[in-house]
Amino acid sequence: MLYVSLQIAFIILTTLIVPILDGIERKIKAKLHSRIGPPILQTWYDIRKLFAKELVLTRTAFPILLVSLVMVGLCILTLLVIPAGSSWTFFSSMSLPLLIVLIASIHSLIIITSIVSDNLYAIIGGFRELTIGIINEIALIIALVLTLINVGLGYSDSQITTGIKVSYISAVILLAISSYVASGRIPFDLGEAEPELASGVLIELSGPVLGTVLYSIILKRFIFASITALALFLPFMRLLNPLLAFILFILLIIAVWIVHAVTAVLLGRSRVDIATRTLICVYIALISLSTIFIGVGL
């Protein structure tokens, strides 16, 4: 029962704090720019305002609204699958494929949103997302599997091993990179690249539709932060009291989010061909390393 209520608490908490986390991200960015920056609640204000705005129903606005609502739903479902710092109860062997399917569908929905649109920028943006997405999704899935193999792909709590291995570290690095890429931040926010595509996939949206899409994007960022956090946290999870684990897990997610935010400020935007090339090199190297490490039992 405790686990169920913790999981529900996790979802409720998440849906409420993500705008604030985004606000913190903007504040961090501003600080690194030597300026004051917006108030922490700014993203919250933005979304609230967008919902109060006139709904301009372009030809494609309605399907996009539907898609974005489904996207928010999917994000919440995904949160359900991520164990909120307590146990494997929800994260059985069935959860892994479920998680993968959910993440893949979130991505394809974003791409659908842009391809449904008539706008050229949105279409180009969509195709860019697709290119990066295909490569990244594969790496993300492999990383998830590798991590779980390392901590002991378990059917129950007892099977989780606690020792830290080299192969575990390399798998977590792979997972951290691919989930960062999946979170759609600079240098990999190619689909929305403002300078050439004028916000790309978002260009045509306005008012409540834009609000929903923006909200689902930050929810998505939270999910990917929590996947990295989960991989880091799994080996220790069993050792802790559920409530403490829950709190620590949330804090860890916030910490990962902040690391993501800082990384994004330090870098510039990549280009679709450079990005794919770099990512493929890095992923192939890391995957083979992890496999070798597992093979030799390091």
Next chain:
Amino acid sequence: MKFLKLFVVAKKAGTVTRKYPFEEPLITEEFRGEIKIDPEKCVGCGACTLICPPSALTMRDEGNVRLIRYFVGRCIFCGMCAEVCPTNAITITKEFELATLDIDDLLRDLLHKRVKCRICGRPFLTTKLIKYANKDIPGSDNYADVCPECRSKLSIKNILKYRGDLDV
């Protein structure tokens, strides 16, 4: 890895934001803002309206009124008017908070009374300009309240009278 120096750069600079409007703006003592025309000193000669590049300062004569209009909305804040003003009536202030919701709020009008010509009764120069001219050119009072047209007629008449060609 030099790009990590951003932390150093940002830390050294600190937060530089000026919290305008809660703090002072970043203006220097040389800044040229809105101009102010001192109605006491202005004589309505219109020198400023001739030099003003964007015609933000305009002059219009209507009946017995001369309108010197300063339209802040078109002003380029070059300050040439202050340089040419013969009476130093124009000063350059540091005012830049000029935004309004109504464009008419950006008008500054000076209405000068015009003197009626003693002879033909048509208004011509402003009262103050005549006073100003009299101060500088003594002895011009005689013709001060006569418009240029009548004045030339008058002088021709006087010359003719002097030469005795005309019986008056």
Next chain:
Amino acid sequence: MKNNDVKTLAKGSDKAVDMVLKLLKEKLSKYNVRISRAVANNLIVDVSRRHLRDVAKIVHNELGAYVRTCVGCDERNKNGCFAVYHIFGLDDYGVNVIVRTLAPANDVKVPSIADIAPGADWCELEFRDLLGINVTGRPVYRLILPEDWPDDLHPLRKDVPYGVRPPPVKREEVTLTELESPGIPVGPYHPALHEPEYFELYVEGETIIDVRYRGFHIHRGIEKLGESKLTYKQIPFIAERICGICGFCHSTCYVMAVEKAAKIEVPERAEFIRAIVLEIERIHSHLLWLGVACHLLGYDAGFMHTWRIREAIMKLAEYLTGSRKTYGINIIGGVRKDINKEKIQNVLKTLDHIEREVKELLDMMLSVPEVKRRLTGTGILTRGEARKLSVVGPVARASGLNRDVRKDYPYLAYKYVSFKVPVYTEGDNLSRTLVRVEEIFESISIIRQLLDRLPSGDIKVEKYEIEPDKVSTASVEAPRGEDIHFLITGKGRPYRWKVRAPTYQNIPALRPMLREQMLADAPITIASIDPCFSCTDRVIVIETRNGKVVSVKRINIVKLSRRRWPQNEVSKALRSS
């Protein structure tokens, strides 16, 4: 003439002009030309229409002169003809060769020289639009005037009054059908361009295969205004507003042209002050560019920090001139504001501070992997293309052409200071960035030297007379390259005043630069010439289709993308990994 002689020659001096005069007489002896000296370093070659092309060939190809610009002029009330002035610059001598051709009013056409000197392509179309002088032997189209402008109304003709404003015609807008139309106006308003301009990039997948430029959205009719409404004294202020970034270059250029024509001796102190302000403007402009470039590469931290540093320069400019931009201190005969001891101290202090900060920042900025990778090897302009198009400024210098007006056509106080002109040979976006970066430091050193040597004395002369019918030119090295003003004096105001801003000469170079590039690099490549459209457009615009930067129909792009991409990209990436 031996090369050595040229090297030791004081550019633009009387001796240099005489040498060019002799050279021209020798080379052009077969043709029926009259060569005469105009004011300062200008030579006028009068040539009939029949020999114009031959003369252009010799001057451009044999003497190696760059096209500076060409100007049309309505001189019907003087000699019953329209005149065309082709201005060539001999950088080695610092002398302008102005080739004048007359076209009688009943047969208004001149042969084109655009195939000989591609740099003259646009200016020929410009006088065709604005003065109705036809150009033969080349494809012609409307370049400058709005599409709904009547065909037979040429605004710069002297018989067209200033106030003429044909009512806008409701254009039959070529809208795309419901399915094809994005329904949202993007370009000419596009986040990569801070001004309304229109580039059509034809893409295949993400690779640009061709470019079409439709510019001249900011044509405000400045030249007409200067020739028919304002007076000599008011024009410096409008010249300054040709461009809000390099405005002081324009006003300096204009006043210099007038001063040359009227032979006004400007006090040395004024020349120093002008040069100081020009260099301050260059620093602000280059920092601004650097910031925008960072932003276009998605590196906002770079943008924010360069602009933070730039703020000190803006404050300095206001402190010295009274305004953050459009300084308004240039007048014919000198400047309006003096620099005192206290100001010198403050300027030096700010410069030290800026130099330190910029160094540190650049070190950081150019080490960001994405910034470095996306600048290197993109947007290449070869030396050959650069020479052919007579490009100017940092664009020319990054492609291996050693051109700098400050050295080639010395003006103001630049002869008293020593500085280096950075030249790179790669011609890519990185070289253009590095040229600008080095220029920031050179400018700082120039200001220090100028302040150190600031002579005492007056800052302006008040009494002067401007004789009509003098032909004069002046040029200034603006942050974006060579800015040139051509002036024929008139009564109370210029008879003809033509402005050729640096971007005007550089935009045609974008085509070779953008081809075969990735779409993602288009914004930074376009920005790498530091385009200033408001300068370029003083006069103009066109465009039929509502703004879309990528003008491949939706269906096609989807098809193209499906065919060529992402599979292609992925396989390429796989191959190279």
Next chain:
Amino acid sequence: MSKVNIDSAVKALRKSIWVFHLNSGSCNGCDIEVLDALTPFFDVERFGIKLVASPRHADVMLFTGPVTREVLPKVIKALRAMPRPRMVLAIGSCAVGGGIWYDSYSVIGGFPKLKKILMEEGIIIDRVAFVPGCPARPEAIIYGILVLLGVMKPKSKKEVVTIE
């Protein structure tokens, strides 16, 4: 929209203002000052102001330039794409009064004249604030936005002085 509606809609915007920058043929002076207002020294993001890339997303249009003949149809399109309430901040001498070229052959002459054309096209502008300056300095732009949103009362008033 009635006046009351606009006032309440404007109030709702006070904490989150997304702006689109529309250059209608300006000299760049005001445009770089608009950008300057985003940078560390002025940092308008502290008011929740964000520059967006599409007029669809915009609450306030930052309007610069004297409206050249060529951009006129494009400017109209951009303003039409903006959702209501349409608020415009006309920045600089050109946008407010047409600038030096207010009566030139290829210039319409500033926002007030454009507004009349927009009325004929059936595009309603709910509120305009005028920010004089050549170029308008970043502080003046910030002040203008605050005036537009009704946070600050405008200081400028029409002055008429009669001299005897």
